[in-house]
Amino acid sequence: MPSTLRNTHSALRCAWHALCRSDEVSDKPRSFTLMNEPYVVWRSPSGDIRVFIDRCPHRRAPLSLGSCEGDSLRCSYHGWRFDADGLCVEIPALGPDATLPSRAQLAGPHSIFESHGMVFVAPEEPLTPRPQLAAAGQGDFLRGDLPVMVTRGSAGLLADNFLDMAHFPFVHGNTFGAGEEVAVPHYTVTRDGYCFSATYEHLFANREDPGVLDGRRPLLQTRRLTYRYTAPFHLELDIEFVDAGGSNVIGFFLSPQDDETVRIYSSLWRNDLDGSLERMAEAVDFEIAVINEDLALQSRFAELSIPLDVTTEIHTRADRTTLELRRILADLVSASRG
Numbered sequence: 001m002p003s004t005l006r007n008t009h010s011a012l013r014c015a016w017h018a019l020c021r022s023d024e025v026s027d028k029p030r031s032f033t034l035m036n037e038p039y040v041v042w043r044s045p046s047g048d049i050r051v052f053i054d055r056c057p058h059r060r061a062p063l064s065l066g067s068c069e070g071d072s073l074r075c076s077y078h079g080w081r082f083d084a085d086g087l088c089v090e091i092p093a094l095g096p097d098a099t100l101p102s103r104a105q106l107a108g109p110h111s112i113f114e115s116h117g118m119v120f121v122a123p124e125e126p127l128t129p130r131p132q133l134a135a136a137g138q139g140d141f142l143r144g145d146l147p148v149m150v151t152r153g154s155a156g157l158l159a160d161n162f163l164d165m166a167h168f169p170f171v172h173g174n175t176f177g178a179g180e181e182v183a184v185p186h187y188t189v190t191r192d193g194y195c196f197s198a199t200y201e202h203l204f205a206n207r208e209d210p211g212v213l214d215g216r217r218p219l220l221q222t223r224r225l226t227y228r229y230t231a232p233f234h235l236e237l238d239i240e241f242v243d244a245g246g247s248n249v250i251g252f253f254l255s256p257q258d259d260e261t262v263r264i265y266s267s268l269w270r271n272d273l274d275g276s277l278e279r280m281a282e283a284v285d286f287e288i289a290v291i292n293e294d295l296a297l298q299s300r301f302a303e304l305s306i307p308l309d310v311t312t313e314i315h316t317r318a319d320r321t322t323l324e325l326r327r328i329l330a331d332l333v334s335a336s337r338g
């Protein structure tokens, strides 16, 4: 088996991927590329998301240049009209009552679902579970979306980077990494099929806590970090402030566009901001700065693929999450071959 996984590896077709954000979809068809395949996406008047390959079966024009008519989509080239299931229901050049070719049918991904303000597709029958954001959907969380970021990169390496704990003081010296412990605490990884989670607690200086300023709590407080991973490229980091209360959740969905390009969909959920949109906007700006610190390195890797043969690299006990990532992706590649 190939020992690395690139963005367009065929095994990734048997998995869920973030295609776009819900608010990027309207009644005006739009094209999004996933693993070299363009998809046309629109929302029908009934509110359902429609997703098909962005290529008319007639003369292969991009359907995203067409227009929606009620629940159907009309191609901009010769006006063929396709219903909600992708079946051609009108060919203007043949006049009314014509017999339409049975092959005039749009192809689509195997499955679609919308959740957490995202549209996910599985090009072929998915082996992996639907991505969940365990912490995010609950209660009184405020949500802040980062702008969609497009970068040169490997989705596998960007997932690796999100799960990596040892780079904070070195890469994030201008944001949250300043003063972070260099040593990674002991932690264990709990795997469940194509998912895993890892939790650890550590002490940190909580300079944002008003309770520190008025002497109710000490500066050094406990923070519990839980990483949750769902193959291939869905990640969540839940940061709980054990002493001061409250949680920050970072959702990170990587959408591989082609072998050199990834779209990053990241959102924050916080319940520690007293509902302040202003503070959320600051948190989003801070997170953008953090990701840009990562991308300055990640976009420069010569080899845009993640090794699946675990003997290729050196792993230490500080790398348990990223080692598990490689094992799970390798398992997905094996399983996709049946």
Ligand code: FES
Residues within 6 Å of the ligand: 056, 057, 058, 059, 060, 061, 075, 076, 077, 078, 079, 080
């Ligand atoms: S290419 Fe779409 S109708 Fe002809």
Ligand SMILES: [Fe+2]
Residues within 6 Å of the ligand: 161, 162, 167, 171, 172, 290, 294
């Ligand atoms: Fe980072």
